[in-house]
Amino acid sequence: MSATKQLAEAFKKSRYQIPGHGPRNIQVLKHALAELDGSLESDIYGKGAIIEEFEKKIAAVLGKESAVFFPSGTMAQQIALRIWCDQKSLSKVAYHPLSHLEIHEEDGLKKLHRIESVLLADKTRVIRLEDVQNMDTEVACLLLELPQREIGGQLPEFDELVAISAYCREKGIKLQLDGARLFEILPYYQKTAAEVCSLFDSVYVSFYKGIGGLAGSILAGDEAFTQESKIWKRRHGGDLISLYPYILSADYYFEKRKDRFPAYYEQAKELASLYNSCHGIKTVPAEPVSNMFHVHFPLPKEQAEPVILSACEETGIGFAASILVVDEANSYIEVSVGDNYAGIPAEALQQAFRVLDQKLQEVLR
Amino acid sequence: MSATKQLAEAFKKSRYQIPGHGPRNIQVLKHALAELDGSLESDIYGKGAIIEEFEKKIAAVLGKESAVFFPSGTMAQQIALRIWCDQKSLSKVAYHPLSHLEIHEEDGLKKLHRIESVLLADKTRVIRLEDVQNMDTEVACLLLELPQREIGGQLPEFDELVAISAYCREKGIKLQLDGARLFEILPYYQKTAAEVCSLFDSVYVSFYKGIGGLAGSILAGDEAFTQESKIWKRRHGGDLISLYPYILSADYYFEKRKDRFPAYYEQAKELASLYNSCHGIKTVPAEPVSNMFHVHFPLPKEQAEPVILSACEETGIGFAASILVVDEANSYIEVSVGDNYAGIPAEALQQAFRVLDQKLQEVLR
Numbered sequence: 023m024s025a026t027k028q029l030a031e032a033f034k035k036s037r038y039q040i041p042g043h044g045p046r047n048i049q050v051l052k053h054a055l056a057e058l059d060g061s062l063e064s065d066i067y068g069k070g071a072i073i074e075e076f077e078k079k080i081a082a083v084l085g086k087e088s089a090v091f092f093p094s095g096t097m098a099q100q101i102a103l104r105i106w107c108d109q110k111s112l113s114k115v116a117y118h119p120l121s122h123l124e125i126h127e128e129d130g131l132k133k134l135h136r137i138e139s140v141l142l143a144d145k146t147r148v149i150r151l152e153d154v155q156n157m158d159t160e161v162a163c164l165l166l167e168l169p170q171r172e173i174g175g176q177l178p179e180f181d182e183l184v185a186i187s188a189y190c191r192e193k194g195i196k197l198q199l200d201g202a203r204l205f206e207i208l209p210y211y212q213k214t215a216a217e218v219c220s221l222f223d224s225v226y227v228s229f230y231k232g233i234g235g236l237a238g239s240i241l242a243g244d245e246a247f248t249q250e251s252k253i254w255k256r257r258h259g260g261d262l263i264s265l266y267p268y269i270l271s272a273d274y275y276f277e278k279r280k281d282r283f284p285a286y287y288e289q290a291k292e293l294a295s296l297y298n299s300c301h302g303i304k305t306v307p308a309e310p311v312s313n314m315f316h317v318h319f320p321l322p323k324e325q326a327e328p329v330i331l332s333a334c335e336e337t338g339i340g341f342a343a344s345i346l347v348v349d350e351a352n353s354y355i356e357v358s359v360g361d362n363y364a365g366i367p368a369e370a371l372q373q374a375f376r377v378l379d380q381k382l383q384e385v386l387r
Numbered sequence: 388m389s390a391t392k393q394l395a396e397a398f399k400k401s402r403y404q405i406p407g408h409g410p411r412n413i414q415v416l417k418h419a420l421a422e423l424d425g426s427l428e429s430d431i432y433g434k435g436a437i438i439e440e441f442e443k444k445i446a447a448v449l450g451k452e453s454a455v456f457f458p459s460g461t462m463a464q465q466i467a468l469r470i471w472c473d474q475k476s477l478s479k480v481a482y483h484p485l486s487h488l489e490i491h492e493e494d495g496l497k498k499l500h501r502i503e504s505v506l507l508a509d510k511t512r513v514i515r516l517e518d519v520q521n522m523d524t525e526v527a528c529l530l531l532e533l534p535q536r537e538i539g540g541q542l543p544e545f546d547e548l549v550a551i552s553a554y555c556r557e558k559g560i561k562l563q564l565d566g567a568r569l570f571e572i573l574p575y576y577q578k579t580a581a582e583v584c585s586l587f588d589s590v591y592v593s594f595y596k597g598i599g600g601l602a603g604s605i606l607a608g609d610e611a612f613t614q615e616s617k618i619w620k621r622r623h624g625g626d627l628i629s630l631y632p633y634i635l636s637a638d639y640y641f642e643k644r645k646d647r648f649p650a651y652y653e654q655a656k657e658l659a660s661l662y663n664s665c666h667g668i669k670t671v672p673a674e675p676v677s678n679m680f681h682v683h684f685p686l687p688k689e690q691a692e693p694v695i696l697s698a699c700e701e702t703g704i705g706f707a708a709s710i711l712v713v714d715e716a717n718s719y720i721e722v723s724v725g726d727n728y729a730g731i732p733a734e735a736l737q738q739a740f741r742v743l744d745q746k747l748q749e750v751l752r
Binding site: 045046047048049050051052055058059060061062063064066092093094095096097098100127128129130133134135230236237253254256257258259260261262263264265266267268270 | 410411412413414415416417420423424425426427428429431457458459460461462463465492493494495498499500595601602618619621622623624625626627628629630631632633635
């Protein structure tokens with residue numbers, strides 16, 4: 023078995039796992055359905071109480087007029103950008119070079135919608151006001167991802183966000199929020215979801231990151247925007263006869279976890295300082311601004327893997343299921359704090375980090 | 388309450404319902420999950436045992452090299468046509484004027500893929516060999532829907548299908564099967580699914596029509612084709628982190644119902660003759676060739692509704708949940724025979740048709 027596979031297996035079998043909410047198995051859905059009466063009627067092609075009530079509820083949470091449930095964020099965001107581009111008859115949008123749309127969607131935006139992307143900022147930092155001001159091309163829409171996942175979940179300060187929003191409104195640039203992890207950043211900003219969303223014309227939120235549902239997303243905005251998004255949802259093949267498995271689980275885990283994000287955030291800061299106390303490790307950001315961060319090792323993936331693996335096997339604590347490559351000499355893990363963290367006995371966690379630190383010292387000597 | 392709504396309500400509340408498998412409620416999913424162990428791991432972005440094993444199983448049923456699970460048929464078929472068009476650098480396909488792609492998808496094929504459609508045959512009949520031979524435009528692909536749902540589920544004879552397939556192969560036209568109701572037509576053709584599919588380059592089948600799952604579809608073909616379809620699935624936003632609610636229910640109901648289609652077909656013929664024995668009614672086709680057919684009334688929708696409604700309320704037998712418009716003077720209902728039919732006591736059914744006939748006589752007098 024490869025070291026990569028061994029690590030994934032060891033993580034699964036570990037007594038306590040540091041990140042996440044627990045295994046992604048079908049019990050997640052069974053739990054969500056357990057208390058619901060079997061006679062509850064399915065949504066049918068976007069209609070019916072299950073879908074309409076959830077859309078209404080999340081629209082209110084986000085402070086938007088209207089909301090539409092989508093099977094995926096990929097679909098929801100391409101559609102949002104298409105609507106804004108069509109409205110301005112300009113097939114150009116701006117976003118971060120590490121946006122999900124740029125690196126994880128096989129160029130759907132370009133291949134399906136023929137929309138060009140202007141990449142703002144560089145790969146190491148978030149988009150700033152001056153990046154937007156200095157753009158030399160006209161765009162229909164700017165998409166901001168909060169937090170910027172691929173750089174450890176970094177955030178601009180809220181004031182800068184306000185300034186970017188004001189600038190975009192002045193220039194007639196629509197602002198779309200990639201809020202895949204919106205609920206995760208509210209404790210740092212000390213704002214409500216509606217306060218953050220009020221800066222944006224349209225908003226996407228996900229239900230399987232911090233919320234921990236099965237899949238699915240909400241796209242919210244004004245009524246004309248969401249009505250048009252439903253037509254595009256059908257064109258994309260996303261207007262399924264039944265979306266209820268995703269909606270019911272989204273609702274169930276939203277209710278279960280919506281008030282836990284302040285705790286995840288505090289735990290993420292505590293956990294980051296445990297990592298930062300180890301030899302050679304640096305977290306990005308140095309202090310998390312959400313429930314997530316990256317842990318960087320000054321080691322190639324092939325050397326970091328056995329370290330994490332042996333620390334996991336020795337202590338019964340699963341640090342991560344996989345290690346990712348930065349470059350030939352550096353690697354990192356992505357951490358998202360969820361329900362698992364609070365279940366780890368403090369002494370076991372301290373001990374695990376002592377062991378990890380010692381193993382790093384040996385490798386880095 | 389409108390007559391349309393009253394009819395829908397009366398159908399739901401009726402003691403016995405003629406068409407379908409029963410209510411579309413969340414019990415359908417609960418049943419499919421009930422016997423499965425909660426620790427069964429989710430599929431993750433198209434990988435994992437749940438999705439891969441089902442894809443392999445259905446590929447074998449269809450006699451194709453490979454298969455991919457999609458959340459919807461809309462997505463699967465647009466993608467199939469796109470792949471064939473790209474391969475020939477020709478953005479033109481042919482299908483029936485009442486194809487799902489032409490009338491139910493908000494022009495997704497045109498708006499997302501910029502593929503033009505050439506409409507073959509007229510709206511009252513299926514595509515024949517001579518329609519294909521007489522096409523005056525070159526196309527990359529011909530899509531055939533078997534059975535042609537919007538005209539009551541009509542079929543060409545199998546020999547004609549063989550001839551169309553041979554002609555397309557000779558001319559380098561790819562042949563895509565819209566097999567939303569493929570399992571439903573096998574008893575009439577007296578062929579296996581693989582025998583029918585062997586005439587086609589690529590095949591889509593659905594899991595929520597005759598099979599009665601929640602949603603979802605399979606697209607099958609050779610390995611290169613299905614690999615490319617996975618890239619497009621991601622572009623469409625259909626490569627969800629978890630598709631298992633659809634896959635598990637598709638598998639559960641496929642196993643439960645795959646051998647019942649001969650019975651549904653026989654029952655559909657029996658049911659059609661009951662309808663045809665009523666004053667003014669004509670079914671299309673006159674004798675069904677699958678589990679489905681249409682029932683035409685020489686009455687406007689507004690006059691047909693109270694007839695069906697009162698017959699339903701008087702007898703406790705639900706004929707249909709809705710009546711559709713043909714034109715100002717004519718209307719129809721769509722019937723698909725499923726598990727419900729066999730549960731109706733023969734005498735109650737006979738009595739219901741006597742009452743329906745009498746009411747029709749009164750209205751048509």
